Amino acid sequence: MNLFMTNKLNLSFTDTEKVTKIYSNSSKNIFGKSENYHMFFCEGLILTKKIKSKFKITYFRKKNLLFHYINKTVFLGKVEDKNIFIHNISFGEKTKTSLNQVKFFNKKIKKEEISRSSFSDLRTIFANLSLKDSSIAGIAKSLINWKLTNTFCTKCGEKFANPINFKWETQCIACKKIYFPRIDPVIIVIVVKGNKALIGRSHHFPKKLYSCLAGFIELGETLETATRREILEEVGVYINNIKFITNQPWPFPSSLMFGLIAKAKNKKLKIDKNEIEDAFWISKQELKQVLYGKNNNIIAARKGTIARFLLEKWVKNEI
Numbered sequence: 001m002n003l004f005m006t007n008k009l010n011l012s013f014t015d016t017e018k019v020t021k022i023y024s025n026s027s028k029n030i031f032g033k034s035e036n037y038h039m040f041f042c043e044g045l046i047l048t049k050k051i052k053s054k055f056k057i058t059y060f061r062k063k064n065l066l067f068h069y070i071n072k073t074v075f076l077g078k079v080e081d082k083n084i085f086i087h088n089i090s091f092g093e094k095t096k097t098s099l100n101q102v103k104f105f106n107k108k109i110k111k112e113e114i115s116r117s118s119f120s121d122l123r124t125i126f127a128n129l130s131l132k133d134s135s136i137a138g139i140a141k142s143l144i145n146w147k148l149t150n151t152f153c154t155k156c157g158e159k160f161a162n163p164i165n166f167k168w169e170t171q172c173i174a175c176k177k178i179y180f181p182r183i184d185p186v187i188i189v190i191v192v193k194g195n196k197a198l199i200g201r202s203h204h205f206p207k208k209l210y211s212c213l214a215g216f217i218e219l220g221e222t223l224e225t226a227t228r229r230e231i232l233e234e235v236g237v238y239i240n241n242i243k244f245i246t247n248q249p250w251p252f253p254s255s256l257m258f259g260l261i262a263k264a265k266n267k268k269l270k271i272d273k274n275e276i277e278d279a280f281w282i283s284k285q286e287l288k289q290v291l292y293g294k295n296n297n298i299i300a301a302r303k304g305t306i307a308r309f310l311l312e313k314w315v316k317n318e319i
């Protein structure tokens, strides 16, 4: 119920308040200034450094070989006294190699001793980033992905020019329409009945992984109607007493997750196998074991996710 709780609870991607978008008047030579920090993406992967079991975003302040391959740049914003720029790199058609881009660049970074970093999947490393780094990385990933996939004006059909201001929004030079990065709202809900909670898994989940049920909010829906529809569609359960718990930006590719709890009216499940692979009722005691990693058949949603947060809170009788 308390929106301000999230930061302290260490939900990944949520500590974004300190990112401010103040665009400088002169966007020329962004590479020459020492207060400018440059982070890199390639094929959706982020350049990070591994230190023991932790990861850190790799920032460059001086030009190196990677800068020759930049094909898209966005200004993320100012964090403390750093101006952070996000770059995507691609080797284009000129480079002749049998390697894919990520392997090509990872190899180059190592060989040229540019940094002890490599491109990695944010989805697999975010829990090992600091809250601050996960929050910056989350925005950066959504933003660069949106820029790379939205390259034509949907009003007049003109191809977007590479902007010189590196702003979040894109303006069509022909018809002047302005586009803002898109956010997709999603509900994620822990459905409970007495001492049991409903957990399920999608077809694309890693092996053994179970989570709370979730779904996109459709046009005209409120959080409540979307939740009622999703749960009924996926498992045939009617729910009531829907309560908002917390929320989390989710950069895969760019959602805002609304975390809720709801009470089930009926227990019998009618699983729609097109929507999900499996779902079942788990007791508080059993779920505790799963969360402690003491169940060999089930893995709960990872730490740092809103699903994990909901499951843990329920087990601790805090929601």
Ligand SMILES: [Zn+2]
Pocket (backbone or CB within 6 Å): 153, 154, 155, 156, 157, 158, 172, 173, 174, 175, 176, 177
């Ligand atoms: Zn246009």
